[in-house]
Amino acid sequence: MNFLNNIKVVSLRELRLMRQRPVYLLASVGVMAFCMIFFLTFLKDGTPHDLPVGIVDMDNSSLSRNFIRQMEATKLMETTGFDSYTSAREALQTGEITSFCVIPENFYSDVLSYRQPVLTFYVNNLYFVGGALSYKELLTLANLSSGAVQREVLRAKGLDEETVMGLIQPIVIDAHNIGNPSGDYRVFLSSALIPGVLETIVILLTVYAIGSELKHGTSRHLLEKAGGSMTAAMIGKLLPYTVLFTLMGIICNFIMYGWMGFPMAGSVWNLCLGTFILVLASEAVAFFIIGTLPVLRLAISISALYSMLAFSLAGFSLPVESMSAWIQGLASAFPLRHYYLMYVSEAFYAGGFSGWYMQAVFMLLFLFLPPLVYKRLRKAYVNLNFPRK
Amino acid sequence: MKKAIIYIGQWFSDWYFIFARELKHIFRDSGVLIIFFLACLAYPVLYGLIYSNGILENMPVAVVDNSGSSASRRFIRKLDATREIEISRTCRNMDEAEKLMQKREVHGIVMIPSDFGANLETGRQGTVSTYADMSSFIYYKNLTMGVNMVMLDEMDRSSGPIKYEDNIPYNRAFSYGVFFLSAILLIIIQQTMFFGISMMSGTMREENRSYAILPERLDGRGISRTVLGRGAAYWLLYVGIGVYVLSIAPKLIGMPQNCPFGDIFILLMFFVSACVVFSFTFSVFIRHRETVFVIFLLMSVVCLFLTGFSWPSGSFPKFWEAVSWIFPSTFAVRAFMNMNTAGAGLSMAEPQIAALTIQIIAYYILACLEVFIDNVRRTRRERGIPAVSIPPCPPCLPTGEKPR
Structure with missing residues (x-):
């Protein structure tokens, strides 16, 4: 009971931080809104003309x-x-x-x-x-x-x-396009780019949120609030973000597959479940990065380098099969790659759980990353022994 | 006359001081060094490895041959022989083929109906149905191109009244790597510089210093030497980095290079100058060093699309076309693609060079204006506190150089 209460206290503290510093909302809701508007209006014709x-x-x-x-x-x-x-x-x-x-x-x-x-x-x-x-x-x-x-x-x-x-003309071709009947370029790109944008936002902002405590030297205050429990501190801290990111993802899904009418053979709700798992997996990756390198300035540079690669390695522009074997392996180290495969299964073939459960499992495997660096991050939070500047 | 020489000497000495101080700051900052050097050295090679092949050859396709005729077998054989397609599976019915596509074992299905052979024999048209996996544009392109080529081949072109011949002088194989790499290399230069400069000015803000410190005894003047001094530090670094990114890295990753180094170098100088003043102009919005990433990282993806490497620039909505003019990368990528891959000379890149020049002038004026405004604010806020102490310059400096 005490544990739950600690989580609540930390979450409330985090919400206050989010209210005080506009960067949190700007970097999540603001950036997402901008990217949605950009990709959906930039390619609004679907196919080029003139x-x-x-x-x-x-x-x-x-x-x-x-x-x-x-x-x-x-x-x-x-x-x-x-x-x-x-x-x-x-x-x-x-x-x-x-x-x-x-x-x-x-x-x-x-x-x-x-x-x-x-x-x-x-x-x-x-x-x-x-x-x-x-x-x-x-x-x-x-x-x-x-x-x-x-x-x-x-x-x-x-x-x-x-x-x-x-x-x-002895032979005529009767072409069918599975999953995107009109060959709309907007569907090709946005359906994979927007989750990529979400992944990037989650990774950057999670690293930023956890790392800021170290940078400003407020981590001890946070632990105090959490009753000395690092687990409560981290769960409480990430809870508001998880809710925010998942909500953002779900809203984007409904805008694309509901309002804009992107093809969807299966259920949008299944895809939303995928979005939630993507958020969790990305948070785990972010936790791993800041835990390994508890210096905000370095961790954020590394996260930036990592998350930009996801767009290439997810395989929606150039298929992963055409890359060399070790790069194909590297592609699995990005939650976006698994989300993209899950999206194809659900939106193109209505694959349902049996179609994409392996991808969900792969994404959930990322959750084993945080325990690896958990101790290291706690030490950094307690001792504040890493360079801040 | 003597006054002018003193002024020029003073100008250079201030300029050099600011230039050296900025370089020192850069090399003390590991976060900036990661972005400048690690990103610029590693990314071109990494992207080169990812896109080294750039094309998908022999994409697995399933075939459902309900006709079983000699004509259908010939069609399938020809499909298999194309570079785009490999017939990896033969299925008895569509259900089986669809399952394979769901499992991503094949990325296309070719179905030949039962009346195909009979139709062709009796001189009527036979239909072939294709089902393309649309999860990537490349799968779609491969299936369409492969099947269309066989279809045209069957048309017996030699007897038609009009013949045609196609020439694809650049990027014959439709390699995705060639499009993407030409664009991303310049985006890497622009974005890393922007992030690095923003991190520097964010750090200065945090430490309650200013990116716009003027030599105090000049009493509010000397803006140009501040901007040019700081600018020169980044400019020098990036001309070096840029030569690696645009000339050495493409060689390492085997990109086509059809333009003499001199022409690329001239383009690079314009581009780097535009990027420096562009980054100065926009870095004022950064109050804390890390916020530049959380807010502006995804602009890199937006910039990439605004270059028109993928979606044709003629089909941009008007608003986004105007937005694309903000970024130096828009013009530089187009010039670089035309020069490096299509072998256009520097003279043919004139419109892009002109646009970059306009950006350099406009952003330089804006950057100077920001320094001016920031100083007015600071002097109002903390009147009497010296901003920074600059060693006084000896009155007579032996220098005959004129400012460029």
Whole structure:
């Protein structure tokens, strides 16, 4: 009973601290709100539009103009004319256009006389999504216009529509996207980035909260309040944050999967359970860092270096399989990696408990980290024997 | 004339004093050293190792062949031969394949319906259904590209009225590493410098000193030597670090380098100068040294997206486009990508260099203004207390140098 009371006293003290120092709320709620607004409005179109594509039209015939009109008609591309290959190539090199297409001289007359003119594309692949999408679209357009000419010819020979299509394009692809039907780039990114943001906030703020007591030399006061129990002090201290972080995570989940309508095959509540476990695991990592290095200034630098890596190693941008074996192992040292796998299982396949329990277990394994450094941190709290400045 | 020489001599001596003092502070601060040296030395190599491959080859895909015809077998064989896809499993039905995808043993399913072979034989169109794992853009891209290539291959392009030819001069393999590394290297420079400078000014605040100490006997003047003196310390460190990050590290991690070192170096000088004054301008908001991380760490991710390395900058909403102009990284990353990977010369990076120059001038003025305001406040608050004692300069310093 006394223990619970100690926890309560410490928690109340922590709440008072949070009220007095605006940095706590700014760094949690403020940063989260900013990141949510940024990622959800920055990518609000889901797929890019009006990608600048250059055209070098050496033919200037009705057919080439028709080809350009078709390009303009797509939502994805917007064309700019260039006089020569050189000027278009310069624009490509400076990233002004994502790709360009050269229509050769005598294009129209060559088509008419069946001399098979060649359209040439140049794609700048340095800008990831823009390059990939305009490449795909140009290929499709070239095939379509080639097919359109061919269709006229075959129709004139008196073949029926079905046979014509079978000759022009024997195989059609019927594509289904599991987990993100429209290929919305916002879903690709936000659903993994936002938990990453949460993980980062949790790690930084936990280190900051525990380390500040050391820095300001108030740790003895804290222990006194906790009746001399380090366990009560730590539980009481982290309790308000755990509640705050979990609430933030749950609100973000409901904004994304409820209000914004991100695809969710399973239950949002299962995902929220995952968010809670992610918060616990991240707090454990933070505890480990500050416990190993009980100097706030160093611990916070190390936490910053650690948490930035999580974004790369979670595997939602470049899949982890393409990395070397030891880096794949390293990726498991980040709670975000397990959360991401759990999210895929729940949101894509409605995997339920049987689908993701292993990931939950992996995240819970992080809770074994704090006991390793518990004694060391208590000593630091009692003796205040580490450099503060 | 003599007065001018004395002034210049005095100016340089003050400048040097501030410059040396700042360097001393930096090297005494282990937290800042971790950020400046550990982060800048380790991160490029670490990211290089993570993205060394940068592409996913032979992604495992399951196939459900309900047709069992020679046409379907040929299609599957061709799929397996692509670089993107490897047919790792053959399933009897969709249920089985879906289970494999759930277990992440495959990242795509190709289903060939039973009428496929018959359709092709009778000259009608055959349909192939694909199911892509959308948990990463790369899985989606691999399946789509692989299947589309086989589909186009089956079209017998030689007989079409129009042929086409594609050229992908830079980053032929769509390597994720090439996009990402070009952007992250410059972000590392900018962000570590910002965090380091903010930590320094936060520490000074905590110790009740100011980042804006002026030589006291100048009576409120001498702002430029304070800003330039402190700036030179970071500038010097970062030109060194920057050469490592932009030139040596890319060599270590095997990134393409298609630009002469001289051009990269000139870009680096502009970028580092912009970063120094940018960091000075924004570090005034930091009151305690650690708060810079808890509040601004995630800005690194935001800056990364604002460079347009992934989402095309033409599709930015207007507001965020304007926000992106705040950061030097936005322009420097674009110039660096064009120069280092696409082999554009320095002259083609003119618009970005111009933007960086505008930032340098604007942030320099802001940084000076902040020093001025801070001093006015301080003198009001603690009138009569000397801020710092600077050794007096001998009246005649043999120096003929002119300020640059």
